[in-house]
Amino acid sequence: MKAVTWHGRRDVRVDTVPDPAIKEPTDAIVKITTTAICGSDLHLYEVLGPFMGEGDILGHEPMGIVEEVGSEVSHIRPGDRVVIPFNVSCGHCHMCGLELYAQCETTQNREHGTGASLLGYTKLYGQVPGGQAEYLRVPQAHFGPIKVPEGPPDERFVYLSDVLPTAWQAVAWADVPDGGSVTVLGLGPIGQMSCRVARHLGHRVIGVDLVPERLEMARRHGAEVVDAAVTDDVPGAIRQLTQGRGTDSVIDAVGMEAHGSPVGKLAQTLTGLLPDRAAAPLMTRAGVDRLAALTQAIEIVRRGGTISLSGVYGGMADPMPMLQLFDKGVTLRMGQAHVRRWIDDLMPLVLDDADPLGVTDLATHRLPLDRAPHAYEIFQKKQDGAIKILLEP
DSSP: EEEEEEEEEEEEEEEOOOOOOOOOOOOOOEEEEEEEEEEHHHHHHHHHHHHOOOOOOOOOEEEEEEEEEEETSSOOTTTEEEOOOSOOOOSSSSHHHHHHGGTTTTTTTTTBBSSSBBBBBBBBGTTOSSSSSSSSEEEETTTTTTEOOEEEEEEEETGTTTHHHHHHHHHHHHHOOOTOEEEEEEEEEEHHHHHHHHHTTEEEEEEEEEEEHHHHHHHHOOOEEEEETTTHHHHHHHHHTTTTSOOSEEEEETTTTSSHHHHHHHHHHHHHHHHHHHHHHHTTTTOOOBBBHHHHHHHSSOOOOOOESSSSSOOOOOOOOOHHHHHOOOOOEEEEGGGGGEEEEHHHHHHHHOOOOOOSSSOOOOEEGGGHHHHHHOOOOOTTTTEEEEOOO
16 A cells, blocks of 8 residues: 655655554554644654654544454444544543543553554654555554544544544633633644634634734634734733733644744754664653743733643753743643544534534645655645645545
8 A cells, every 4th residue: 555654854755565454353444535744743754753763654634434343343344434533542441431542551652651652653652553544554443433424525524533622622721711812822723723613612712823824714713813923022912912911821732843942943953963862862851842832822821821732842851931830820731632532522513514613624735645745845844825734545
């Protein structure tokens, strides 16, 4: 089969690799019909190479048609149309019982001190082959796959794999009071959907980015926007819009590669020049994140407010402004999305023909799988208006 594979920094290719096969009775094989490139995939493309292996299959936002199931998989069968959550979760361990599916104890990667395995995402998270491919072996398929109806296009459902649950959790974790306000930093796919979810729930939303197409898309869906490219003092601008207090909550949808973090950028660049054997332990012990978005979030949020982190961070010794956090009484909530936890909230919205979350107005590019290298390049460089890219095997 054809699959998108990692070969080094900014080097992804479409290779011919062996077809996947059932290995465990809880496996399923799915023929992929649509798969997406996520902002987190860009971390693999640019920063997290020390934790990748050459030939690793990328991608964690797939959907398709079930081809085959293992003997212990009963809730789906061949021919069913399914979306695959990016968490690999068993559904029955202690953590899954708490609906903390991203911390599943069955698939936890204890040798690295990390949580549940993830599709297509580094040695730290199980090195499970991903879904940017013609076929995908789905572990823990007795629980994970989400059955969706025939008829509507894939675009209505594919974001249930990651984007929509991550955005829903980001807003839930932000603990915005009724009628309250939230700033969303970063208007990529997660930021866009966080804005729409927050608006759907009745909150005032202020979106911040520096890419014109992203600002326009957020504005189109009802958010107020602040253009970071022309505003020297983003926190000050938001305080001016909120009677000098800042918003009740802030969602950081940017993460480790924020613009405006020269020290973090230098740390990432220098780490990227090291051999993997030296770079990997350095990254797990050092501060290598660009913290501009997080430090802005701390400035923006009102006293006693909440910051919700959905952007990925990777350093272990990043400097945190603890005095400011403590003095303002800020609550921080963060973590990988617990995808299955939020599906009952989201499914009625994606089934609604009125499209209340605008899922059909997110993808800017739809490309065949063999154009994945080009897709990664324009997404990483923010070229050609690329906000969300869907690949079709």
